[in-house]
Amino acid sequence: MSDANNGYHYLFGPVPSRRLGRSLGIDLVPFKTCTFNCIYCQLGPTTNRTTERKVYIPAAEVTEELGRWLAEGGDADYLTLSGSGEPTLNSEIAQVIDFARQQTQLPLALLTNGSLLWREEVRREVRHLDLLIPSLDAATQEGLERVNRPAAELNIEQIVAGIAQAREECAGEMWLEVMLVAGINDTEEELAAIREGIDVIKPERVQMNTVVRPPAESYATALIPQQLQAAKEILGPLAEIVAPLPEDYAGDSDHQQTAEDVFELLRRRPCTVNDVAAGLDIHPNEATKYIMALLAQERIRRLRKGDKTYYAPV
Numbered sequence: 001m002s003d004a005n006n007g008y009h010y011l012f013g014p015v016p017s018r019r020l021g022r023s024l025g026i027d028l029v030p031f032k033t034c035t036f037n038c039i040y041c042q043l044g045p046t047t048n049r050t051t052e053r054k055v056y057i058p059a060a061e062v063t064e065e066l067g068r069w070l071a072e073g074g075d076a077d078y079l080t081l082s083g084s085g086e087p088t089l090n091s092e093i094a095q096v097i098d099f100a101r102q103q104t105q106l107p108l109a110l111l112t113n114g115s116l117l118w119r120e121e122v123r124r125e126v127r128h129l130d131l132l133i134p135s136l137d138a139a140t141q142e143g144l145e146r147v148n149r150p151a152a153e154l155n156i157e158q159i160v161a162g163i164a165q166a167r168e169e170c171a172g173e174m175w176l177e178v179m180l181v182a183g184i185n186d187t188e189e190e191l192a193a194i195r196e197g198i199d200v201i202k203p204e205r206v207q208m209n210t211v212v213r214p215p216a217e218s219y220a221t222a223l224i225p226q227q228l229q230a231a232k233e234i235l236g237p238l239a240e241i242v243a244p245l246p247e248d249y250a251g252d253s254d255h256q257q258t259a260e261d262v263f264e265l266l267r268r269r270p271c272t273v274n275d276v277a278a279g280l281d282i283h284p285n286e287a288t289k290y291i292m293a294l295l296a297q298e299r300i301r302r303l304r305k306g307d308k309t310y311y312a313p314v
């Protein structure tokens, strides 16, 4: 499944992930259907910003694919509910989780922006997962609005309380992700507020990240290592810096051919992440990883045209 989706629309990978090993992504919402419109989003601007939970993708379609993948001998270190938007917006998420639980022993993880965990039914639906990875990029309303640009009805106190409540109720571990953007949510005041949030939530781990993938907004840039280190001191003893190593991806022999296919496509014409995904019939998240690997190898470069980012050989 590395060079094409092989008839899978909602599964992608397994993709190598530093945190999760080989992770099979399971997409539960259409592209960029999200409660947030983060300035650093690698998938570009949110096209459907909403807090409405509904059957964006029927569970039956996802479980059909997952059943087929398992029947074909699929293996991964984690099955990860994630994808190209906020997975808890899908009101049939519990059916997908139940199906996976019945059909496989593989551990189940959820990548979420955490914005709907204040809703009791959402927590109930995800509490039997092995691993919850919510984000907390800001802990003041101003910070939330600067970095995550949430749907109007969301507020930070509710979000922090919801994540904390989920921590209490969830059977598995919780790793909190903090994505820091230079000059946006790395002020001492914001970091101190996030630290207070961490103390309330009490996750097992706090994983700090910064902008290493092409962001939705060009002004969303990475912290330098010294700034990350200083931020880590404020976030406290649980905090660890998880610097991704995109070049590892192209070094994986399973994925070398697809990395070359991406490069060949870019040699023919400059492409956006979505162009690459559509051209090779792979998921945009997967396309992003190959592009990051090629950038890290300095084989391609970014070109900015209007509000779009294109990639082309150096």
Ligand code: SF4
Residues within 6 Å of the ligand: 034, 035, 036, 037, 038, 040, 041, 042, 043, 046, 084, 085, 086, 113
């Ligand atoms: S980074 Fe995640 S939470 Fe933020 S806009 Fe993109 S998909 Fe939504």
